[in-house]
Amino acid sequence: MQFSFTHGNTNLTNFIFGTISRLGFLNDLNYQLERPSSFDIINSPRGETQVAFSSDLTNALSSLNVEVEGFGSTDIELGVADFRITGGAADIDTGKVDIIHDGGLTLKAGEATVNLTDFIVTNLDNNPVITGAVIVNDDLVTRAPLFDLQIGSLGTSNLAGNPILNIDNIQATLTNDAANLLNQAFGVSAFTQGLDIGTAEVEALLR
Structure with missing residues (x-):
């Protein structure tokens, strides 16, 4: 797995994954970010x-009669949440990120709500991952790694003078911890590690 960085004008060592990424260019924006990396x-x-x-994912949930909806500030429309x-924080040169979110997902089946x-x-x-707090029937259970990630590209762009962090082509799959938690909550064995959750992209404002 390799990050493709899109700022600057040099080669950077991506020591997270032990690869070298050649920098691309945002020619359409004609923009180079002058700043420290963090x-x-x-x-x-x-x-x-x-x-x-x-x-x-949607087929698996449907077969189990599990309904999914947005929690808190999260909206789901046409299969996109x-x-x-x-x-959070990001270091562009090393590719390290820690990005905090509001909201979440509610899964319901029978008398169980997760x-x-x-x-x-x-x-x-x-190890790129999404962690999350897990609440089952109003009881806080744990914070666990929920989704393993494979990340296609990480870079920066500029919008109205503001630096933007862009992470694209993120492939998310269910972790073993999440599968066990969901199976226990819903009394099933159908959730398995590696279940394809979907594709994600991140756009975050930096300072």
Whole structure:
């Protein structure tokens, strides 16, 4: 797996995954970010992570009669969920990110309700993952790694003078921890590690 960086004018060593990424260029923006490599991610209406759910996921949930809806500030429309970014940090040169979100997902079947909330996209342990708080029938159970990630590209762009962090082509799959939690909550064995959750992209305002 390799990050493709899109700022600057040099080759950077991506030591997270032990690869070398040749830099691309945002020619359409004609923009080069002059700054240190580390940024705070700020709470902004512009900042969000979008996840387009896979047919594997929707079919699996349908077969189990599990309904999914947005929790808190999260909306789901036409199979795409929007999660608002509320903070975090990013180092563009190393590719390290820690991105905090509001809202989440509610899964319901029978008398069981599972809320997966307050997602954090992180690769600080060199393992790209989304963690989340797990609440089952109003009881806070744990914070767990929920979705493993494979990330296609990470870069920066510019919008009206504001630096933007862009992470694209993120492939998300269910973790073993999440599968066990969901199976226990719904009394099934159908959730398995590696279930294709869908494709995500991140757009976050930096400072």
